Amino acid sequence: MDKTVGSLAEAVSRIGDGAHVMIGGFGGSGAPIELIHALIDRYRATGHPKDLTVINNNAGNGHVGLAALIEQRMVKKLICSFPRSADPKVFTDLYLAGEIELELVPQGTLAERIRAGGAGIPAFYTPTAYGTDLARGKKIEEFDGRPYVQERWLKADVAIVKAYRADRHGNLVYSKAARNFNPLMCMAAAHTIVQVEEIVEPGGIDPEVVVTPGIFVQSVVCVTDPQQEEDLNRQGAHHP
């Protein structure tokens, strides 16, 4: 078994128009910048993919990564918890102009909806958002005398995520807090594409420390020295 692919362009070549795409990371930490930029490059060359629904905790920062994807007008709808950042102008302008749709989800509910999607659980109940605007229209049920909000699973056609090291079977370990949403998104997408700094042979990762088992991963691409969104933004970088 070998899930590695030779290039970033090949890794993102099958993402279609209208796809639901989970993008890993929390801010810049764990964000698969090179995969996102490869997707933008493909769109600029071919006009596809467009009309994407993107699931991420945030809405991008500056003019790289997710913000650049939004700036290219490739994203029709964003599902996130916190569409603010140091430089949220790209998303903010489109949102206030009514040109991008936003589904705002509390962060823990977002994580659990993704986890549920990956675990085959169509709905669950949580106290989060009870009595607030974000529970409007949702089913409420009482358990042991306390009201809970019903939330539905979130699944995606594709997840693009970042890890630190993979073996050829797609077993993954992450770097520090860059783990965040990435392992959950690997579980919840029909096709998970991972960029890693290092690919090793099976056996090269101690089974005791595998965070994402390879069953949740379909494609692995090597990016040996990944860029970091925070560094790019300090340089005032734009993509392209």
Add this chain to the structure above:
Amino acid sequence: MIPKLSNAQIAWRAAQDIEDGAYVNLGIGFPEMVARYQPEGREAIFHTENGILNFGEPPAEGTEDWDLINAGKKAVTLKPGAAFFHHADSFAMVRGGHLDVAILGAYQVAENGDLANWSVGAGGVPAVGGAMDLVHGAKRVAVITEHVTKKGEPKLLSRCTLPLTGVACVTRVYTSLAVIDIEGGRFVLREKLPSLSLDALQSLTGGELHVPGPVTDLIVPEL
């Protein structure tokens, strides 16, 4: 000019109530200051939504590791005994009732414990983050805040007028003027600045202050 505590002093006061061994989440922005004023000899472990337990001070400028950040996206360092985990585990810690204390900021707090701290209503881009999860997860939810808004309007009200973050969730409020518990749907005054009369404090508070027991002087060091 009414005397009042600085943000650092409000944070100091809130820090005095964090028990040794507590697992604590601090909201982004102002509440992060609470970590600076941990009393000597007590060890609290701080949780951040993005998957770290036991993070510490920010690193020196230029030495940031952007895989080590807090929920406010600021660079942090690790203390011995730190742990990483993914977002679903992080919010299992929150919603599963494993955190001892969450300390959050507020636009408004109501006498029944309702909190409004995520949206000022129509206009702009709404953003909620983990606030709605935290208010229903931690064993104790406290708020630190100015007692009144910049325009001088009360932030402690009989009912919130802004969109709610959570219903009946706050149990203690540390303000720039007082420490107030929320018990049985009422504001119960515990401490106030010694130079401030009860009448003066009441006039700056939107709900009725109840005084069923002794009120201690709120005395905080210069910081």
